[in-house]
């Protein structure tokens with residue numbers, strides 16, 4: 001009943017009637033700049049590093065596997081179900097748990113391991129952002145619960161920025177219940193404005209660009 | 212024969228700082244203007260408006276409109292009072308279309324002193340000389356409502372012997388705010404002290420501004436703190452030889 | 453002005469440590485905002501502000517339409533929209549849901565909207581534990597305080613304050629290093645996240661065409677709140693709706709820059725309904741609480757309705773020379789600074805704290821930085837008028853009213869005006885041309901006394917301008 005009451009109040013205040021048509025909203029404003037791939041990669045890396053994230057650029061998928069193998073040596077890790085991680089051979093690295101499809105198990109594993117490994121659906125070079133779309137392939141928790149996050153991204157997924165992302169995906173809700181943009185490690189400045197990384201989410205983020 | 216300009220000196224200059232008005236007239240006359248002073252003038256009504264007394268502000272605003280109806284150009288030694296006429300009169304008369312038309316005609320004729328010189332008269336060098344180190348305080352209404360930032364600085368740059376040192380921040384309010392200064396005296400005083408810290412930090416001997424009200428607040432606080440920095444209106448600087 | 457407002461202002465001004473802390477913190481946020489909105493860094497900053505303002509104007513002018521569109525789309529993704537008119541509605545909804553699901557523990561991420569309705573207190577009253585998980589909010593929850601600042605809620609607390617609080621409330625060994633304090637909070641809160649039955653978040657944007665909410669944060673507690681528990685409830689004011697997901701490109705660029713001086717916040721969560729078939733994790737139930745709580749009262753007035761464009765970035769607080777002196781707790785309600793000064797009187801009524809709209813020098817710094825271009829000074833002026841109207845109705849403040857009547861009369865009678873001026877000059881101390889520190893006791897009353905309490909006054913000149921002009 002509050003629903004009708006509130007909508008009625010809104011309409012009365014605005015002088016509108018139920019179902020009354022509205023004029024078009026201001027046109028969408030999206031400006032996609034031209035940025036060459038090499039420049040995108042360089043910008044992506046510098047943005048992530050400026051936020052105290054790490055980056056690596058590797059030429060091939062095998063090299064990506066080698067890099068990740070080195071990064072997780074001696075540590076425990078969970079990998080998302082991303083096909084790209086399987087193709088790289090990262091999912092089958094020793095010590096990597098993967099293929100989890102049950103939420104209770106995923107939560108328990110993610111809460112235990114040192115490192116979460118994912119791919120990313122896109123990256124936005126002008127801000128150093130990873131775009132994570134929840135799906136059977138990518139859970140939300142892998143990039144969230146472990147203290148470190150490694151994202152392995154083929155270079156062709158690097159977009160110029162938010163404007164290009166929303167040009168490609170005018171409505172992310174059509175394909176997912178959750179799209180998360182990740183820009184650097186978790187941080188807080190709530191005590192005396194001193195910047196501290198890794199408060200609730202991962203304190204370390206590594207972006208591995210392949211190609 | 213020079214062009215005519217009318218002075219609106221503001222009630223504050225009329226009653227408290229007449230020298231500012233004389234200096235302004237002096238500069239304008241030297242540039243060849245024929246200056247008049249419509250004697251019916253009093254106030255723009257801002258004190259009432261800012262205190263929430265809109266009906267009273269309207270009465271005073273109407274008086275202003277009548278007093279200056281015949282003037283071609285009106286020059287004002289205050290960003291704040293200029294903005295009252297050019298930016299706020301219209302809000303007082305939204306329900307009176309005829310007065311609103313008068314207001315819109317008036318908006319075009321009323322000019323803050325510094326921008327009158329740079330934009331209307333088209334001069335930057337008025338032939339002034341003042342051997343001094345000064346700093347410039349941006350009055351809030353001049354800066355944010357009228358967008359005046361470079362005009363006074365360009366004028367000061369042409370004053371011989373004068374060195375301008377910017378305070379940081381120059382754009383932060385001095386804490387005057389009309390009746391705010393007395394309704395929230397302690398807060399207003401605290402704001403003034405932050406301002407004078409910035410002033411003192413420049414090492415300047417003189418603070419210059421476009422607004423007598425800011426200068427009264429700043430000089431009042433400087434004087435209370437026993438600091439020997441003086442305040443001057445831009446017109447007084449430009450009238451110096 | 454109420455005695456309490458006056459006292460809080462005085463107490464804050466008198467606290468030197470607090471003065472320094474607030475001034476420094478806001479100064480830093482202010483400088484960072486200036487850096488990332490500079491023309492060289494974001495050339496289309498002003499265009500983005502114009503677009504953001506146009507979108508907000510369009511939505512608020514057609515609010516019912518967008519609320520219904522939002523609602524339809526949330527439901528098409530299996531979520532549910534719950535309209536609440538006030539605090540009781542919100543807590544009733546949460547309590548009822550918790551009861552039906554047998555929930556005991558709630559984790560909360562930062563939301564000014566839930567502060568408005570004292571949600572935590574209401575839930576606690578009914579035996580539900582509701583834990584704030586944003587570090588700043590967590591600190592304040594332990595301290596039983598309101599947020600000091602919309603973006604940096606614990607801005608007034610030092611590391612030592614936090615250390616004392618943690619020792620007392622959590623029973624941990626005293627630590628004063630911020631990193632260690634953060635780790636302590638992380639440990640405690642991580643447990644809560646994994647055990648919680650319900651996550652309650654705010655929402656920065658409600659996206660009509662997607663039926664999604666967008667939430668911005670840096671810590672990761674919003675992500676945890678919205679993905680770990682089985683139930684996610686997002687609470688937002690009805691004004692938070694925007695038409696299209698694509699509009700986020702505009703708002704996301706403005707929000708983080710204006711709030712904290714970041715290019716974008718660390719995490720932006722775009723959430724549309726509960727976990728879908730095949731998705732690995734995420735909540736099973738998804739609710740959006742749309743709160744009125746007085747917002748509809750702001751709609752009738754075309755210019756004041758602008759107040760609802762606010763995206764709660766806090767930039768106006770950092771820019772405000774008044775906020776920077778009197779801090780957040782001097783304000784009479786949960787919203788502080790310029791935005792608090794314009795919405796509090798509209799939500800709570802102007803007589804709630806009649807002094808509030810006057811606690812401003814009208815310097816305009818707030819309007820200049822507002823990313824959605826709310827004309828805050830103009831709304832303050834209108835509210836001042838509203839205060840006077842309400843006083844007139846109630847017969848209050850008659851003397852001041854009379855004074856301004858006289859003012860208007862004098863100012864429209866130039867001869868009287870001149871005489872009055874000269875009379876004042878004849879009795880005022882001359883100060884030998886120097887600035888005057890004090891006046892004789894009988895004169896030291898009212899505005900003159902208030903002026904002299906902080907500053908010297910100018911000596912009245914022997915002749916007014918008009919006399920000098922006549923004589924020249």
Ligand code: SF4
Pocket residue numbers: 710761762763764765766767768769790791818821822823824825826
């Ligand atoms: S009023 Fe404007 S500047 Fe202030 S918090 Fe809201 S959006 Fe930000």
